[in-house]
Amino acid sequence: MTINSFKQRSNPLNLKRTLLGSGDSGNIIALLVFWIFLIAISAVNNAQFISKTTFNAVVFNMCILGILAIGQALVVLSGGILDLSLSVPLILSGCLSVIFYDRGWSTIPLILASIFISGLFGLINAFFIVVMKINPLIVTLGTGFAGSGLLLIIFSRAMVNPKSWIAGFGTSYTFKVPSAWWPMLIFTVIAHIFVKYSRPGRHLVAVGGNPVAAKVSGISLARYRVGTFFAASLISGTAGIVYAAFTPEIRPSAGTLYTLPMIAAVVLAGFSLAGGAGNFLALFISVGFLSTVPTALVFFGLESLWEPFFQGLILIVAVSLDAVRTKKSGNRE
Amino acid sequence: MASTQKNRKKFTEGPSITIVICIVLISLVSLQGVGLSTFSTDNLYLILNYLALPLLIGMFASFSLLSGVVDLSIGSMVGLSAATFAVLSTYKLNLWLCAIIAVLVCLSFGALNAVAIVGFKANPIAVTLGMLVALRGLARIVNMFDNSEVLSSNDGTVVFIDGLNTFTESSISFLPWLFVIALVFTMILQLVISKSRYGRHIKAVGGDLTAAIRAGLPASRIKFTSLLFSAGGAGIAGVLYVGKMGSSSSSLGTGMEFTVYAALMIGGYSILRGGVGNPIGGFLGLLVIAYFSNYIDNMGFDTRFTDVFLGALLLAIVYLDIRRGGDAYE
Numbered sequence: 002m003t004i005n006s007f008k009q010r011s012n013p014l015n016l017k018r019t020l021l022g023s024g025d026s027g028n029i030i031a032l033l034v035f036w037i038f039l040i041a042i043s044a045v046n047n048a049q050f051i052s053k054t055t056f057n058a059v060v061f062n063m064c065i066l067g068i069l070a071i072g073q074a075l076v077v078l079s080g081g082i083l084d085l086s087l088s089v090p091l092i093l094s095g096c097l098s099v100i101f102y103d104r105g106w107s108t109i110p111l112i113l114a115s116i117f118i119s120g121l122f123g124l125i126n127a128f129f130i131v132v133m134k135i136n137p138l139i140v141t142l143g144t145g146f147a148g149s150g151l152l153l154i155i156f157s158r159a160m161v162n163p164k165s166w167i168a169g170f171g172t173s174y175t176f177k178v179p180s181a182w183w184p185m186l187i188f189t190v191i192a193h194i195f196v197k198y199s200r201p202g203r204h205l206v207a208v209g210g211n212p213v214a215a216k217v218s219g220i221s222l223a224r225y226r227v228g229t230f231f232a233a234s235l236i237s238g239t240a241g242i243v244y245a246a247f248t249p250e251i252r253p254s255a256g257t258l259y260t261l262p263m264i265a266a267v268v269l270a271g272f273s274l275a276g277g278a279g280n281f282l283a284l285f286i287s288v289g290f291l292s293t294v295p296t297a298l299v300f301f302g303l304e305s306l307w308e309p310f311f312q313g314l315i316l317i318v319a320v321s322l323d324a325v326r327t328k329k330s331g332n333r334e
Numbered sequence: 335m336a337s338t339q340k341n342r343k344k345f346t347e348g349p350s351i352t353i354v355i356c357i358v359l360i361s362l363v364s365l366q367g368v369g370l371s372t373f374s375t376d377n378l379y380l381i382l383n384y385l386a387l388p389l390l391i392g393m394f395a396s397f398s399l400l401s402g403v404v405d406l407s408i409g410s411m412v413g414l415s416a417a418t419f420a421v422l423s424t425y426k427l428n429l430w431l432c433a434i435i436a437v438l439v440c441l442s443f444g445a446l447n448a449v450a451i452v453g454f455k456a457n458p459i460a461v462t463l464g465m466l467v468a469l470r471g472l473a474r475i476v477n478m479f480d481n482s483e484v485l486s487s488n489d490g491t492v493v494f495i496d497g498l499n500t501f502t503e504s505s506i507s508f509l510p511w512l513f514v515i516a517l518v519f520t521m522i523l524q525l526v527i528s529k530s531r532y533g534r535h536i537k538a539v540g541g542d543l544t545a546a547i548r549a550g551l552p553a554s555r556i557k558f559t560s561l562l563f564s565a566g567g568a569g570i571a572g573v574l575y576v577g578k579m580g581s582s583s584s585s586l587g588t589g590m591e592f593t594v595y596a597a598l599m600i601g602g603y604s605i606l607r608g609g610v611g612n613p614i615g616g617f618l619g620l621l622v623i624a625y626f627s628n629y630i631d632n633m634g635f636d637t638r639f640t641d642v643f644l645g646a647l648l649l650a651i652v653y654l655d656i657r658r659g660g661d662a663y664e
Binding site: 082083129130133134135136137138139140142143144145146147148149150151153154212222261264265268274306307308309310311312313314315316317320321322323324325 | 464
């Protein structure tokens, strides 16, 4: 798989492949069709679905989920299986931003410090994975447990000051779209370019796709793994700032609500849990699709209680279809 | 003679010795903090009472771990089974019928897991994580249909079933009946896993799937049934929880899958590869958690410290396992 994609990328004539990534275009189109289909049946069911309110609801859902999914996707891509502890930096950075604000810090140092400190959590993960050589799934299960336990002990809740810049950011609009949506788009574009076109990005894919081959060709596995888990926590920390912008009252227990949707988004986008394969444009669309589901359910007259049921079902169907597809084409694993 | 020597070696090689050290350490700390009452029969009853149902769930779930699939949806299945049972019982149906329906509901979702994992060869973690969320949602929905005269809270059905409650709370001196049942089940399971042909087949399928298939073992069938076992166990436990607590709270079973699997991993199971671990180790792993959480309760500390301890102990035990030659992440 990895070797294949290198070959295709080196062919500049194949513009579609270069833009969309090797063999991922089918996946992206399928996801787009699903998304449009969902919007279409919701609109046929109730014409009011196509409205400014729906648009805003979907965009708000995308803001946090989209950023978190990028962090998770990097971990999956690098062969780190899954990071089950990403809700910890999310909440940590949100709570820290409140604490720093209350101490009178100015906006930029406050945001940077919150993101950086929550990024350090990723270095703890990396230490267990790289130095102690424990499997990432077990490490993040353990640190996720310990981390969210500690967060609940330290912060019972954090109140975001409505006068702060962060709270203002959550209610403001840039180019007619909520401002908080733009960081997510910027992150997606950066991640896509990084993985497709930069040397470290392609090395990361190589580490995930075939660690033995990557090691033999002189890539330091340890360096990329530390980098990935650090980056995932930094990205999740950034999502924490966006979270603080929307949430007047941050409760540590709310963080785990995001763990499944972000994994669902990554799997639905066609990232292989074995590592080394995935496309960030597909991730963007799968985040959009998953963010539309809750609003669509409301328009179908189902209470929001049904939302997790459908989220889970979509994930099961998606991984099953993905498994059948890869078995048929035989180009993964 | 040779076999006893081999057994002794097995015992010291596994995590059992580490766990025994842990239990001794916790009891020393507990003795210092709580005093002699930590060894009283009343306290022992509390520990074992807390341990009984997670042990039952864990032992059923250990089938799927051994066969190489991890079922993360067991916690939600406990919640769903409890909700189904409690809601059905408010319609004045026969209680046995309610219980059977509740377990059957869990079994059918377990079969759905198995179809995706064994039939479509989808990733077990992703599938059962999806099931976890789906069933958590479904449990809340089921709870909305309750028909009881008692004013129920918004997210749970209050039913007090006299006979079931008496059964779940009964004990022989300081040994809760449920714990005795779970322990006997553990012992039987230990025999099945280590001595019987079926046990060796499960371990073979989990340990090396290709070799097992080449040896002619019905690998798909073994994996399928193991997923049904974990679902069925969760279903039974859900019904018993309703008896114990007199209600089916929607949050029942939340996070239970992680606690149970962490404890099983402390006891020598692995969620990443099958074929390793034994029921006695799993029991000891759960005992450590139960004992520690009892200490936290007795001292009046924040119960969240149990999670912190669980996470740290999990990493420490897995690290020791790697030092002893277990699978390292290269």
